[in-house]
Amino acid sequence: MQTTRRTVTAGLLATALTACSGGGGSGTSSTQVTRARAVPNPAFDAWVAAFKPRAAASGISQATLDRAFRNVGYLPEVIEKDRNQTEFKRSLEDYLAIAASDERVRLGKSALRQHGSTLAAIEQRYGVERQIVTAIWGLESKYGARRGDIPVISALSTLAYDGRRGAFMEKQLIAALRILQNGDITPDRMTGSWAGAMGHTQFIPTSYQAFAVDFTGDGRRDIWSDNPADALASTAAYLQRNGWRTGQPWGMEVRLPAGFNTGLAGRGNARSAASWASMGVTDTGGRPVPNHGSAAILIPQGASGPAFVTYRNFNVILRYNNAESYGLGVGHLSDRILGKPPIQAGFPPDAQGMTIDDRKELQQRLTAAGFDTQGADGVIGSNTEAAIAGYQRSRGLPVTGQPSMALLQSLR
Numbered sequence: 311m312q313t314t315r316r317t318v319t320a321g322l323l324a325t326a327l328t329a330c331s332g333g334g335g336s337g338t339s340s341t342q343v344t345r346a347r348a349v350p351n352p353a354f355d356a357w358v359a360a361f362k363p364r365a366a367a368s369g370i371s372q373a374t375l376d377r378a379f380r381n382v383g384y385l386p387e388v389i390e391k392d393r394n395q396t397e398f399k400r401s402l403e404d405y406l407a408i409a410a411s412d413e414r415v416r417l418g419k420s421a422l423r424q425h426g427s428t429l430a431a432i433e434q435r436y437g438v439e440r441q442i443v444t445a446i447w448g449l450e451s452k453y454g455a456r457r458g459d460i461p462v463i464s465a466l467s468t469l470a471y472d473g474r475r476g477a478f479m480e481k482q483l484i485a486a487l488r489i490l491q492n493g494d495i496t497p498d499r500m501t502g503s504w505a506g507a508m509g510h511t512q513f514i515p516t517s518y519q520a521f522a523v524d525f526t527g528d529g530r531r532d533i534w535s536d537n538p539a540d541a542l543a544s545t546a547a548y549l550q551r552n553g554w555r556t557g558q559p560w561g562m563e564v565r566l567p568a569g570f571n572t573g574l575a576g577r578g579n580a581r582s583a584a585s586w587a588s589m590g591v592t593d594t595g596g597r598p599v600p601n602h603g604s605a606a607i608l609i610p611q612g613a614s615g616p617a618f619v620t621y622r623n624f625n626v627i628l629r630y631n632n633a634e635s636y637g638l639g640v641g642h643l644s645d646r647i648l649g650k651p652p653i654q655a656g657f658p659p660d661a662q663g664m665t666i667d668d669r670k671e672l673q674q675r676l677t678a679a680g681f682d683t684q685g686a687d688g689v690i691g692s693n694t695e696a697a698i699a700g701y702q703r704s705r706g707l708p709v710t711g712q713p714s715m716a717l718l719q720s721l722r
């Protein structure tokens with residue numbers, strides 16, 4: 311969950327985005343964590359005892375409290391995760407390498423086919439295009455594969471007790487109890503990420519309360535079920551309620567004219583598409599940037615990296631998760647799922663002077679040399695760092711665990 315302003319947000323990109331090279335230090339998905347284990351903690355128990363009257367004062371019945379807290383415990387692992395969120399430091403290039411990896415694009419195309427009629431019905435009702443809903447699903451839970459299996463009441467109680475964001479977490483906890491009281495789900499099935507984000511598209515409880523819908527018509531808003539219909543419809547409802555404009559793109563990659571004043575970039579500098587077009591901003595095919603109303607230019611890695619125009623719908627996606635990289639990840643993945651091409655512009659080399667191809671080659675060569683990086687996606691994560699350290703140790707080199715061109719040269 312983000313620490314920046316995040317008010318009505320639902321999803322948590324942290325849940326699904328783990329580099330194949332083990333870089334997702336965030337790795338919030340419980341699938342990587344195995345089942346979280348509660349440990350005895352008298353101070354936590356005292357906090358729960360003191361919390362219950364506050365919950366009751368908010369309208370939670372004694373019966374609900376009894377059911378909800380029957381198996382609740384303190385989860386130290388949740389606090390560990392809360393202290394170690396690293397995903398927001400990633401470059402856009404790294405982020406997109408994970409968010410729109412070949413695998414995630416392939417699975418997205420397959421999900422679009424497999425759930426085509428459901429997605430079409432959702433699109434019909436809420437006016438949100440199927441590829442957008444599918445891309446959010448892909449980022450939030452890898453199309454349902456990583457919904458999280460941490461008990462939500464335990465996770466939120468642990469976070470509320472911990473107090474780093476105690477008031478926010480207590481509010482989420484009360485909302486989670488209301489969901490149980492409403493009968494949408496039972497306590498044992500109410501699972502999610504370490505941060506209490508639930509189901510296929512990782513709704514936090516307050517977002518669930520505000521936006522979740524029963525699309526299947528069985529009387530329950532079941533975003534946890536193997537059947538993703540309620541979760542996907544809830545996501546579409548969320549976007550619709552936040553102002554989605556049917557038929558408009560989120561944005562697109564663009565070409566900037568030579569000498570473009572980069573000071574004009576940024577979401578705070580929106581202007582008409584016609585105005586950008588008159589400055590010479592074009593799509594990647596050289597045509598004037600299309601007019602979909604107010605538009606901003608984003609250059610997340612500076613003038614030597616790719617540039618994007620973003621429209622109103624991009625800002626709607628950010629209501630789901632207020633990080634530009636997330637918005638670009640959803641937008642780009644949605645395009646790729648439809649068969650559109652990868653980002654056309656190159657990214658600048660990283661701080662070590664390495665391009666993504668250099669980093670992939672480094673991972674391939676380390677693995678071939680017996681130091682397994684667990685894949686070669688060009689994203690340097692903990693597995694790659696461990697492999698580098700192992701290689702350096704074996705060669706009697708200073709052990710830094712950090713990539714460099716010199717290291718790559720030594721492996722060639």
Ligand SMILES: [Ca+2]
Pocket residue numbers: 524525526527528529530531532540
């Ligand atoms: Ca339902």
